[in-house]
Amino acid sequence: MVDKTRLLPELHASLTPAIEKIAKSGLTHQQKAQQANTLVTEQRNRLVEAIKALPKEERGTAALVIQYCCTVVGLEYRHRVWPYEYMAFSRRIGELWEAFCRTAWTYPVDATVARMDAPNFSDVRSALLERITSNLGVHDKAKEVMSDVSTLFEIVGDINMKEDEVFRKADIPHVIDFKSGFGSNEKGNMLRLLTVGRAYRIWDHRTKLMLLVRQDENNNYLKVLLRSKLWEVHTGANTYKKIEEITGADVQSIREGVIDWRADLSPEFYNYLKSQPTDLTAYLAW
Known part of the structure; x- marks a missing residue:
């Protein structure tokens, strides 16, 4: 079983010397960040490869723990070589939260869940x-x-029907779009989702369309999608319940027993996030 209390120290021991070397180099901030992210990705890939030896029913939970731990060190070390500002942090959290959620589809407990290519x-x-x-x-x-x-x-032109997760569950097509939050700048995305959703229903009228959102508090554009009755919308804790319902992944136990940003991030980094003009720790509400 993958244990956070052993895995995080192991990751720090493996990465710290290389990150310190990158931080002292004459590279640009962007180049330093790219190298730091690459090192974390390599560690994650190594760990994920190892869980293939676990029983099938344990792989999903192990993969979620690995994804979280690599997210912790990834945020920490990227900040060390290029301090985060508001937009970069909010964008990166959106990417990492989506990657965490999508891990449940990589190792689903439900054997009827299988990813598929999006239709043209x-x-x-x-x-x-x-x-x-x-x-x-x-x-x-x-x-x-x-x-x-x-x-x-x-x-109308060509519509890109690629979404974050496109899969079948018991032979019924499902489409999922993940969003960290729905703010005042999401009008374009709202219109795109309405268009894509209608296209999927033409392709196969049985298609289930779901929008899974990290935040509970969202802009009116999300309410427009909800009123359309085209997309099924879940926010906050209900998002994780839906992921469990679909894939069988035990996401709730990871949220309750593993995810603890205050304890797992260094005090210096956490206080930095807390002290910004906009409290960036709000983005750590997973």
Whole structure:
């Protein structure tokens, strides 16, 4: 079993000398951050490779612990070579939180859960054109209508249907979009999700669309998605309950028994986050 109390000291012992060397180098901040992130990724890959020897039912929990521990040291050492400011930290937390959640799909307990490739919009377009052609039948204006429909498709252009998780559960297509939070700058993303969601429903009307959000407090744009009844929306603690329901991963036990940012980050780094004009520790509400 992977144990945080052993794993974190092991990671620090492995990484500290190399990080100190990077910090003293003449590289740019960006280059230093890239090298630090690469070292942490290498450690994570090594640890994840080792859990393949565990029984299948234990791999998911072990992978979540590894992902959290590598997130802790990744944040710590990136800051050491390039101190975080607000936008960089909030963006990075979004990436790392999504990676933590997606680990449940890499090692699902539920054997009916299997990732799949996102469909191409060309398939959706073809399905819709066939439906319209069939409904028009021998209508005397069929050619004119289909010409107008083709023009509309040209105006819309190609829609990227790639999402954070696209998978089947018991042969039912599921689509998940992860968001750390839904703020005042999310209007464009809201419109994109509405478009993508409708495209998925045309592709397969059974598709379940879910938006999983880290924060409980969110902007009105999230309420618009909720009112659309197209996307199923879960926020805060309910997000983790949904992940457990879908994959079988024991995320709640990790949240309650493993995740402890105040204890696991160095006091210097935690106090730095706390003392910023906007308290950055709010982003550590996982």
